[in-house]
Amino acid sequence: MKIKIGAGILVLFALVAVLGPLLISADPAATSEAGLQGPSAEHWLGTTQTGQDILVQTVYGARVSLGVGVLSALIATMLAIAVGLIGGYVGGVVDEVLSVLTNIFLVLPALPLIIVLAGYLPQRGVASVAVVIAVTGWAWGARVLRAQTLSVRRRDFVQAARASGEGPLRIVFYEIMPVLLPVIATSFLATVVAAILAEAGLSFLGLADLSTVSWGSMLYFAQNGQALLIGAWWWFIPPGLCIALIGTGLALVNFGIDEIANPRLRTIKVPRKARA
Template sequence: MTDAKMTTPESPTGADNEQPKTMGRFNKWDTPWLNPKMIIGVSLLLLLFLAGVIGPAFYDTDLGFARAAPRNLPPVGFVNWRGEAGVPEHPLGTDNLGRDLLAVAILGAPTTFIIGAMAATIGILIGIVLGFSAGFLGGWVDDAVRLIADVTLTIPALMVLIVLQSVLDRVEITTMALLIAAFAWPRATRQIRSQVLSMRESGYVQMARLSGASNFDLMFKEMLPNLIPYIFASFIAGATGAILTAVGLETLGLGPTRVSTLGGTIYDAYVGTALSLNMWWWWGLPTVLLSLMFIGLLLINLGFDEIANPRLRRASK
């Protein structure tokens, strides 16, 4: 009788029983919302937005009005073309209208962001309603929505906005946001419609239909939650485009005149010949703030992609 080879259990240190290295300690991907890109992006936008909310409590924003400060002062540590040095009372300098640029930034950055956010929100809401209706219902509804969206996309939006805002006696924040939103919805509508077309024949939608769910429930209770990451990305893209459009109009002098905006500050710098006078702080500050705003939106978009897509999370480990 031959001796049978006895098999013994693998030792606890064997490769087959090796525990994951992250076992028993905190793994940052267990909480996907703790995403570095998302945190940095949200922090940048919150910093710019909260500056307009709590900034007046720490800095006199009345200095942002004309003739409230000495003219053409450079930031602290610099000297202008007349040999005048910056003063601590106006740390980021002043313009030739006698406005403190730090006060202008505190007032203008949130205003520019609000215009873009309002326009993007209105545009994406219209896109959700029309895109779901066209993609899910089909028929003449789909034909009508596609026709209106295609016609609107062929219209040169910036040219029309320039004409509209040039004939208006006064442009308010809400008016500007509505005008921009009037041309912001077609792209979102077409994109959402294409997603709905691919989802309406899916298994879970068919099961919900067989269970007696209404069209409203199918569209907005079954399908909409699965499109939230896509809609969020569309919103970020829409907000970026709306801010660019608003800044473009403001730089042409067609923005709100009763409130400070970043684009309006650039327009004033152009009219005040800031380039020829080497007043870089006049146009440089709003440019930096706009750059931070766009970087924040981009990081939020990238961070949300990783949160919604487990493959991206694993690839970025």
């Protein structure tokens, strides 16, 4: 049930991000004289201080925010797989070096490091921000995958593959990694949530590309326009609510995957007769 609800939320936002800009031909940066108008038949979610349509910006912002989140999670997950699986399987000096590198990134505070790295970016586009977020967000997944690999590498099918003459890389990526797919999926979804929040935080602080409309840049301009003080709730609630719903959907899917991978977490349904 959790997976169905979470997947429904994610599919809805994915359709908005992919098809929304195609169905809405308006320019999200276009200004008008209808400034700070509340929701109406003409502007369903109201307008900004300069007359920009909030609905159009929310739809276009979904593509940027979700794009940054998914791209960052893909890069971070690939780094986590490479470091965690290889280090956990090979062991020895390789594992010690990779563990020290992972611990360094775990100890460093993520948000301040993201802010520092983003401040030195020559270009603050979607790809650049995604890479910065990924570089600071792979360590947790690598630590979990390393611990799981240390356990899996002692199982019989791994020993049989090693005895049959398979190489280390083939064993890691064709024997061990398929077993750890639920853990990898959980790490990926958690990284997507963290990346979306990090992108929103960077945009809110003015460290991202503010010429690109995203949910974070919407919150930045709403804060600069003092939307909360003047009572323009329609300016900041839509992007904030979208971020919250995306986080909820990803969390529900994550919990559902945990229940499938770990039967102990499943909810036991008590028959009605037993309740009575």
